[in-house]
Amino acid sequence: MVQTFEEISASDFFYRNRDIAGFTNPSRAIFVAIREIVENSLDAAESQKIPPDVYVRLSYEAGATKETQIYKLRVEDNGCGIQPRFIPSAFGQILYGSKYKLKQTRGTFGLGGKMALLYGQITTHQAATVTSCTGDTNKIYTFQLMIDIQRNRPVIIDRKVQINKDNWRGTIIEFTLEGDYLRSMPKILEYFKQTAMVNPYANLTFVDPKGRLYKFTRATTDMPEPPKETLPHPYGVDVELLQRLISVTECPTMTEFLRYHFHRVGGITAQKFLEFNELPPNKNPKKLTHIEIVKLTQNLKKFKDFLPPDASCLSPLGEELLKTGIMKELNPEYLVVHQRKPSTYAGHPFIVEIGMAYGGGVPKTGNFVLYRFANKIPLLYDEASDVSYRVIGSMNWRRYKASADMPIAIVVHICSTKVPYKTVGKEFIADRAEVRREIANALREVARQLGHFLSRREHVDREKKRISIFSKYLPRIAEFSAMLAGKERIPDIDKLLKSVQKYGSEEK
Amino acid sequence: MGQKKSKNTVAEHKQEVSIGLKALGTDIYNQLDKGFFPSVNMPSRSTENINYDPATRQYILGERTVNRSARNIRHVKPFTQLAWAAMFSNELTSHRKTSTLRDVYYSAQAYEMTFSDQQESNNIITDLETITGFSREDFNIFPEERSAIFGDLTIGYTVPGYEGKTLNLTSHPDGVLIGPALTSSEFVGTNADKVIAIEKGALFTRFIEENVHNKHKSLLISCGGQAPRQTRSFIRRLHEELNLPVYIFTDGDPWGMHIAQVIISGSANAAHLRALNTPDAVWSGVWASDIIEYKLPTDPLDEVDIKRLYELQRDPRYQNDPLWQREIKTFLKIKKKAEQEAFSRYGLTYIVDEYLPRKLDGNSKK
Structure with missing residues (x-):
C-alpha cells in the first residue's frame, strides 16, 4: 500500500475547517461576515485616530435554498485605506496581514475578513470588489478578486483606476454570500448597538435587506490613544521567539540583548537577571548553546523582578469614553465606570474596564444585563461560559444593596495584546486567575459606588415620602379639628411642616 | 301600672357625647394653634392591659396608656383618621343622623380620607371610643347586626x-x-x-x-x-x-x-x-x-x-x-x-x- 501525503494551503485548511472561524451555519455566517469586515474598518480608522464612519448595507440578491438567500454585503469606511500593491494579498491570501505585531487590535490573525470573502466565494462563486484609497495619492484603485483556494493566492479578475476628485480616503468592500438574515437579525442589530456602546466616537450605519436604516451616531470625536507597538515581555517568551531574536540581534552582549529586545528591561534588571540565570553579562548571545537557550527561556518566566508590561501597547477606552458610550446607548439613571491599572497574564498586558448602569433605559430582566467586550468587540455568544458571568454570579450583591431583579447593566471591557479567548470564534473570555481577579476587583469598586448611590437614593426617597406624608395629613388634621372645635380659622401649620424637613433623619 | 319613667337620660347622654367630641377637637386644635404636633393619650388596649375588675364585674383597661402623636410618621395617618372620625361622629350626632360601620368606611372616601380596609376604619372608631369613653352607638354608628x-x-x-x-x-x-x-x-x-x-x-x-x-x-x-x-x-x-x-x-x-x-x-x-x-x-x-x-x-x-x-x-x-x-x-x-x-x-x-x-x-x- 502506498500512503499519499499532500500539503494543503492555509486557505484550503480554513475552507475545510470554516467552523473554527465562526462560519458554522448560514445565520451565524452572515453575522460573522459583517462583524469581521466592520472590525477591520474600525481598526483602519482608529489606527490613524480618525473618528470612524462605517456604512454597512446588506441587500437581497436571490433565493438560494428554503432557508437561505444570497445577499450582497457592502461595507464602506473612512479608514487609512490600503496601498494598491497590498490589496490583492490583503484580501485574497489567508494569514497575510498587518496585525502580527504586538499591539492591541480587534483582529488577531488577519483571518476574519478574508474568511468572510472566502465564505462568500465558496457559497456564491462570485468575485469580491475592493476599492481603496490611502489619501496619499489622487487615485482610487478598484480590484475584482477571487481566492485560489488550493494555492492560497489572490486571483485578480479586474483592476480599475479612478481619479480621486473628492479627496476620498477609505476602503469599500463588496461581495456576495449565502446566509439567513432573518434568523441572524437580532444578533446583528445587537452587535451594532453594542459596538456603538464601546466606540462612542464612531458613526455606524446599517441598511438591512428590507431597506430599514439603523443609525448609531457618534457622541464625541475624542478617541483613545492608538496603541503603540511594543517589544515582547520576558514572561511571554518561548524558545522559538528567543531563537529568532538571537538570529537577528546585533547586540554583542547579553545585557544589551536583554535591554534592546525585551519590554521594560533596563541595565540593572538585565544584570540582576543574568546573575539569577548564572550567565556572564558580556556573553555574546549568538554563542548561546541550545541548552542555555532553553534554560534562559525557563528562567525568564521564573524571575520575579521584571517590571510588569506597561500599557502603551494597549488602547483602552478610558473612563470618559466608556461613560459616553454607555450613556449614549443605555441612557441609565446612574452610571459608574472604573478602569483598572494594567495587569498581566503570562507576559501579556491587559486592562479591565467596567461600567455599571442602573435604571433609566436599562431593562429589568430579572438578571443583571451583561455586556462583554474584548478589544472593543462585543462578545455575543456563550455568555454563561464567560469569566465575567462567573465572577458576577459569585459576588455577594446584597453587600452592595444590589440584586438581580433591579435594572442593572454591567459592562465589562478587557483589552489586551492577546485576549484570552477560549475559542478562535472570539465568543468568551477564559477563566484565568489574573483576569478573574481584575474583573472581580473592578466589579467590587463599581458595585461599592452603586451601593452608595442606592442607599443615598433610598434615603432621599424615604425623606421625600416622609415629608409628603406630613404635607398630606397635617393640613387635614388642622381642617378636621377646626370643624370639630367649631372654629372658623384653620390653624397655621407651615411652621410644623418646615420643622419636619429639618429633622433629616428618620424616626425610630 | 308599674309605670317607670326615664325622661332626659337620653338627651343628657347625647349632650355629654357632644361635649366629649368637641373637647377632643378643641384639644387638637389648640395644640396645633400653639405650633405643636398634636397628640392624644389613651388607655392601651393591648391584652396585658385588659384586667377583670371584680367591683364592676367586667373587663376594664388598666393604667397603661399609649400616646398617639402626629409628630410620629407612623402615627400621623391614623391620627388624621381619628380626627376625621371624631369630626364625622360629631356631624352625625349633631345632625341626628345614624350610620353603620360599613357606611363610615365609605363616607371617609368623600373626605379623601381613605381607609385601606374596613378593619382599619373599625379600629379607628374603637380608638375614638377609647379616647372619649363613649361607645360607637353614642356617635350614632351602628354595626349591621340587629336583634x-x-x-x-x-x-x-x-x-x-x-x-x-x-x-x-x-x-x-x-x-x-x-x-x-x-x-x-x-x-x-x-x-x-x-x-x-x-x-x-x-x-x-x-x-x-x-x-x-x-x-x-x-x-x-x-x-x-x-x-x-x-x-x-x-x-x-x-x-x-x-x-x-x-x-x-x-x-x-x-x-x-x-x-x-x-x-x-x-x-x-x-x-x-x-x-x-x-x-x-x-x-x-x-x-x-x-x-x-x-x-x-x-x-x-x-x-x-x-x-x-x-x-x-x-x-x-x-x-x-x-x-x-x-x-x-x-x-x-x-x-x-x-x-x-x-x-x-x-x-x-x-x-x-x-x-x-x-x-x-x-x-x-x-
Whole structure:
C-alpha cells in the first residue's frame, strides 16, 4: 500500500475547517461576515485616530435554498485605506496581514475578513470588489478578486483606476454570500448597538435587506490613544521567539540583548537577571548553546523582578469614553465606570474596564444585563461560559444593596495584546486567575459606588415620602379639628411642616 | 301600672357625647394653634392591659396608656383618621343622623380620607371610643347586626321626625328591631316585671306565639347569637332604668354559656367601654345539669367545645359564681350538649309551660 501525503494551503485548511472561524451555519455566517469586515474598518480608522464612519448595507440578491438567500454585503469606511500593491494579498491570501505585531487590535490573525470573502466565494462563486484609497495619492484603485483556494493566492479578475476628485480616503468592500438574515437579525442589530456602546466616537450605519436604516451616531470625536507597538515581555517568551531574536540581534552582549529586545528591561534588571540565570553579562548571545537557550527561556518566566508590561501597547477606552458610550446607548439613571491599572497574564498586558448602569433605559430582566467586550468587540455568544458571568454570579450583591431583579447593566471591557479567548470564534473570555481577579476587583469598586448611590437614593426617597406624608395629613388634621372645635380659622401649620424637613433623619 | 319613667337620660347622654367630641377637637386644635404636633393619650388596649375588675364585674383597661402623636410618621395617618372620625361622629350626632360601620368606611372616601380596609376604619372608631369613653352607638354608628325585642314596653322616640311619637313594643308580632331609633328612645312605661333574653330567633318567635310575654309578664329579647353591643346596653338600661330582672336562655353548650356571660360581664373587646354589661342578669339555662335532669336529646361535645370549656374555666368572669364552675364541670363530665330546641321532644309547648316557669322560679328563689 502506498500512503499519499499532500500539503494543503492555509486557505484550503480554513475552507475545510470554516467552523473554527465562526462560519458554522448560514445565520451565524452572515453575522460573522459583517462583524469581521466592520472590525477591520474600525481598526483602519482608529489606527490613524480618525473618528470612524462605517456604512454597512446588506441587500437581497436571490433565493438560494428554503432557508437561505444570497445577499450582497457592502461595507464602506473612512479608514487609512490600503496601498494598491497590498490589496490583492490583503484580501485574497489567508494569514497575510498587518496585525502580527504586538499591539492591541480587534483582529488577531488577519483571518476574519478574508474568511468572510472566502465564505462568500465558496457559497456564491462570485468575485469580491475592493476599492481603496490611502489619501496619499489622487487615485482610487478598484480590484475584482477571487481566492485560489488550493494555492492560497489572490486571483485578480479586474483592476480599475479612478481619479480621486473628492479627496476620498477609505476602503469599500463588496461581495456576495449565502446566509439567513432573518434568523441572524437580532444578533446583528445587537452587535451594532453594542459596538456603538464601546466606540462612542464612531458613526455606524446599517441598511438591512428590507431597506430599514439603523443609525448609531457618534457622541464625541475624542478617541483613545492608538496603541503603540511594543517589544515582547520576558514572561511571554518561548524558545522559538528567543531563537529568532538571537538570529537577528546585533547586540554583542547579553545585557544589551536583554535591554534592546525585551519590554521594560533596563541595565540593572538585565544584570540582576543574568546573575539569577548564572550567565556572564558580556556573553555574546549568538554563542548561546541550545541548552542555555532553553534554560534562559525557563528562567525568564521564573524571575520575579521584571517590571510588569506597561500599557502603551494597549488602547483602552478610558473612563470618559466608556461613560459616553454607555450613556449614549443605555441612557441609565446612574452610571459608574472604573478602569483598572494594567495587569498581566503570562507576559501579556491587559486592562479591565467596567461600567455599571442602573435604571433609566436599562431593562429589568430579572438578571443583571451583561455586556462583554474584548478589544472593543462585543462578545455575543456563550455568555454563561464567560469569566465575567462567573465572577458576577459569585459576588455577594446584597453587600452592595444590589440584586438581580433591579435594572442593572454591567459592562465589562478587557483589552489586551492577546485576549484570552477560549475559542478562535472570539465568543468568551477564559477563566484565568489574573483576569478573574481584575474583573472581580473592578466589579467590587463599581458595585461599592452603586451601593452608595442606592442607599443615598433610598434615603432621599424615604425623606421625600416622609415629608409628603406630613404635607398630606397635617393640613387635614388642622381642617378636621377646626370643624370639630367649631372654629372658623384653620390653624397655621407651615411652621410644623418646615420643622419636619429639618429633622433629616428618620424616626425610630 | 308599674309605670317607670326615664325622661332626659337620653338627651343628657347625647349632650355629654357632644361635649366629649368637641373637647377632643378643641384639644387638637389648640395644640396645633400653639405650633405643636398634636397628640392624644389613651388607655392601651393591648391584652396585658385588659384586667377583670371584680367591683364592676367586667373587663376594664388598666393604667397603661399609649400616646398617639402626629409628630410620629407612623402615627400621623391614623391620627388624621381619628380626627376625621371624631369630626364625622360629631356631624352625625349633631345632625341626628345614624350610620353603620360599613357606611363610615365609605363616607371617609368623600373626605379623601381613605381607609385601606374596613378593619382599619373599625379600629379607628374603637380608638375614638377609647379616647372619649363613649361607645360607637353614642356617635350614632351602628354595626349591621340587629336583634329584636317584643313585649309590653312603651317607648317615646327621639329620632328626627318621630319626636313625641310613642310605640308599644307588642304592636308588631315579629318583634321590633333593636336599632338606633329604639335605643335612642325614652322609656314611657311598661307592665312587664322581667326581661328574658333568648339566644336564638326561633325560640324568641315561639315564645311570642306561646304568649310568654303575658303569661310571665316579660319583655322578650332575641340576641341573635352573641348579643350586639347596642342590645347589651339596651338590656342594661331596661335593668337600671326600669329595675327589671334579666334572665338569659341560651343553648346548653360552652358557646351559649358565654353568650350569657358577655351580657352579664362584658367582653374583652369592649374593655375600654362601660355600661354595656348587666352584672345582675342571670343565666337561666340551658344548663348542663338541665340536660341530665330533663333527659334532653344531645350531641357529643367535640374537641373545640372541650377546649373552650377549659378556657372558660380559667376565665376570671367565671370565678365569682359557683354556678359557672359547677356547670363547666358537669359539661366536662357528661361530654354532651343540647340546643334549646331539644325540648321539642316533649311537645311544642313543654318549654314554655313546664321548663320556663320552673327555671324562672328557681332563679327567683336563688
